[in-house]
Amino acid sequence: MISITQATEQDLPLIRDIAYQTWPNTFGEILSPNQISYMLEMMYSLGSLNAQINEKKHVFLLAKDTDSDEYLGYVSYELDYTGQSLTKIHKIYLLPASQGKGVGRLLIDQVASIAIRNNNTRLGLNVNRYNKAIQFYERMGFLVVGKEDIDIGDGFLMEDFVMEKPLNP
Numbered sequence: 034m035i036s037i038t039q040a041t042e043q044d045l046p047l048i049r050d051i052a053y054q055t056w057p058n059t060f061g062e063i064l065s066p067n068q069i070s071y072m073l074e075m076m077y078s079l080g081s082l083n084a085q086i087n088e089k090k091h092v093f094l095l096a097k098d099t100d101s102d103e104y105l106g107y108v109s110y111e112l113d114y115t116g117q118s119l120t121k122i123h124k125i126y127l128l129p130a131s132q133g134k135g136v137g138r139l140l141i142d143q144v145a146s147i148a149i150r151n152n153n154t155r156l157g158l159n160v161n162r163y164n165k166a167i168q169f170y171e172r173m174g175f176l177v178v179g180k181e182d183i184d185i186g187d188g189f190l191m192e193d194f195v196m197e198k199p200l201n202p
């Protein structure tokens with residue numbers, strides 16, 4: 034069985050470890066090794082993760098296999114993003130061996146019900162334009178609503194689609 038629980042500060046090293054195990058596999062054919070290292074440091078240093086949960090009000094949920102007691106991945110979200118009735122999904126990553134087994138769907142469904150309980154009417158996210166996760170999001174009911182190139186410093190660019198899913202209470 035899969036359990037989904039809210040992460041605390043003590044779980045941040047675990048989240049960082051899952052990211053470091055997942056990113057090379059996800060972005061190896063999309064981004065340069067230097068850009069992957071740069072983005073991992075920017076988004077997953079313990080200082081950065083701490084600021085995300087304590088200052089930016091991102092919430093991390095962890096998915097765990099209760100039979101093996103192993104953590105499989107995480108999602109992070111922010112309610113009322115930029116004052117809108119929008120819940121932004123900032124991150125969703127599952128270990129390579131745990132992908133394609135329905136856990137991503139469980140995490141999105143969980144965030145959707147939390148968003149609805151908080152009177153948000155849409156889920157939103159950014160995804161790299163070359164990431165096959167786009168097909169997963171489409172399957173989950175997201176649509177591409179825009180395109181964004183974000184300068185993240187050091188000459189690196191994030192080339193994203195913006196996707197949204199309307200929520201029905």
Ligand SMILES: CC(C)(COP(=O)(O)OP(=O)(O)OC[C@H]1O[C@@H](n2cnc3c(N)ncnc32)[C@H](O)[C@@H]1OP(=O)(O)O)[C@@H](O)C(=O)NCCC(=O)NCCS
Binds near residue numbers: 055106131136159
């Ligand atoms: C993207 C990710 C979170 C999806 O989670 P998942 O557990 O692998 O997906 P699920 O097994 O829950 O799939 C749900 C549905 O989407 C479909 N789907 C998933 N990945 C797909 C793909 N690449 N292409 C087409 N359909 C896909 C599944 O077939 C399934 O459809 P069904 O319910 O009709 O059978 C996961 O694969 C992952 O962590 N990938 C690497 C990291 C990443 O790219 N994260 C997103 C960054 S923006």
